[in-house]
Amino acid sequence: MSSLEEYKTLIDKFVNASTSPLAEKLRQNTFSEEEKINHALLALTPEQKTLVADLLDNARVSGIHATLAILSEMQNLQAMKITINEQEIPIEPFGTELHFDYIARKAGDDWPA
Structure with missing residues (x-):
């Protein structure tokens, strides 16, 4: 597989x-395996469960985004390299x-x- x-x-x-x-x-x-959490979540309506699930997904996306932003900054400002399968991946290929x-x-x- 190419570096790109x-x-x-x-x-x-x-x-x-x-x-x-x-x-x-x-x-x-x-x-959850925690009874307190299960009790609270069981009290939610289906719409509320969907809202909480969406919030959890958004938090995960935000964390991934922040991590990748830091890695990009380190590539650009600190000459950090990322190597996969002994190939250095390109910096900002697009x-x-x-x-x-x-x-x-x-x-x-x-x-x-």
């Missing part, structure tokens, strides 16, 4: 990891930062040609 393909795969792995496992448990009504590419892919955008 490794870059794309890395970003897409973050996109695929964007759903919070806790949010999925909430959506499936399989909550003229955009890691976190921008992540959000674009998360929104369903195709990779630039």
Whole structure:
């Protein structure tokens, strides 16, 4: 796999990891092992459960975005390199930062040609 393909795969792995496992448990009504949490979650309406699950997903996306922003900053300001399968991935191969590419892919955008 080329270094560009490794870059794309890395970003897409973050996109695929964007759903919070806790949010999925909430959506499936399989909550926590803590009785207090289960009691509180069982009191929620389906709409409230959806809202809380969406908030959990948004928090996860925000955390991934912040992490990728820090990595991009370190690549640009501190010459940090990311190596995958002994290949250095390119820095901003499409003229955009890691976190921008992540959000674009998360929104369903195709990779630039």
